[in-house]
Amino acid sequence: MQQSVEMDKSKKVSLIDLFVAVIFTCLICYSTSLLANEVIETETPLPASSIAPASSIAPASSIAPGSLTVFDSERQRHIPVELYLPPVTANCSSESQCKVAILSSGYGLLHTDYGFIANELQQSGYLVIAIRHELPGDPALSVTGDLYQTRAENWQRGAETLEFVHEYFKAAKELKNLIVAQFNFNDVTLIGHSNGGDISAWLANNQDEDNGYITRIITLDHRRVPLPRDENISVLSIRASDFPADQGVLPNKAEQTLLGHCVITIANAKHNDMSDYGPRWLKEAIQKIINTELNAQIKQANCD
Structure with missing residues (x-):
């Protein structure tokens, strides 16, 4: 019993x-x-002075980025960012600085939703700074009217955020004993998906000619803002197959040949799949194209 x-x-x-x-x-x-x-969670901002010291950021080999928030006092914006450091084998130092990439997400996605791109860049020796542009209280992205006009406010705000984050870390490099001193903030790649690509192109088209630091722009299926036609800025646009870009956004064949810019369409790729949520085959294809571009192996004949 x-x-x-x-x-x-x-x-x-x-x-x-x-x-x-x-x-x-x-x-x-x-x-x-x-x-x-793509639900965006509300997060509590860190204090304005909370830049993480180098020792607290996990090395790239652990695939664990460092999270921090920087404060733009002029615009009263707490800006979340993720830092992805290159591996030790990149041998970055203040005497031999490594390059910098600033990554902007598509609208409705988080800045942490592009780990597959950030990891590819960091393994190529880049410091990657992924920025969250959309914050609680920001106006919604316009979906009506002449989008080039109605979205200009969003792109300008995003460009100002890119500028602020760039200057913030550049100043930190000069003023504080942080690891960012090992990176060259005068040689910056902008990379963005969808609206993040529009923001990147907006800034590249309007950067100060006497103080230009953008040397490359990589977009993933952005559709609204024309890419810069500038021989001093390397341009790569990776295209999905489901939506066309607006007229004049992409360089035509003659411009690509003249400027050495490159537009590559991935067959069967969908616009909304160009993030960590996309299929493995597509992420690997994007990684391969980016890696080839970073190693300057893309030839004009391969840009079809």
Whole structure:
């Protein structure tokens, strides 16, 4: 009889464990579905002075970026960023500085949703700074009217954020004993997906000619803002296959040949898949194209 009671208790415990496991699994599935639907979570800003010291940022080999928030006092904006450091083998130093890439996400996605690109860049010896542009309280991105006109406010605000983050870290390099002193903020690659590409192109077209620091721009299927036609800025635009860019956004064949710029379309690629949520084959194709560009191996004949 005692043995029967113990067995009943054991069954009850097993049923309770099973129930808890089912509830836990449902919670995980729900959280994943929120991410898949691009829900932007509200986060509490860090103090304005909270720039993470180099020692607290995990090395690139651990694929663990450093999170911090920088404060733009003039615009009263707390700007979340992720730092991805290159591996030690890149041998970055103040005497031999490594390059910098600033990454901008598509509208509705987080700055942390492009790890596959950030990791490719960091393994190529870049410091990658991924920026969150859209903050609580910002106006929604316009979807009506002449989008080049109605979205200009968003692109200008984003360009100002890029400028601020660039100057923030450049000043930190000069004023503080931080690892950012090992990176060249006068040789910067801008990379952006969709609206993040529009923001990057907007800034590249309007940077100060006497103080230009943007040497390359890489866009993933941005569609609204014309790419710079500047021989001093290397241009690569990786295109999906489902939506065309607006007229004049991409360089034509003659301009590509004259300026050495490159436009590559990936067959069967979808605009909304160009992030960590996309299929593996597409992410690998994007990584390969970016890696080839960074190693200056793309030839004009391969830009079709």
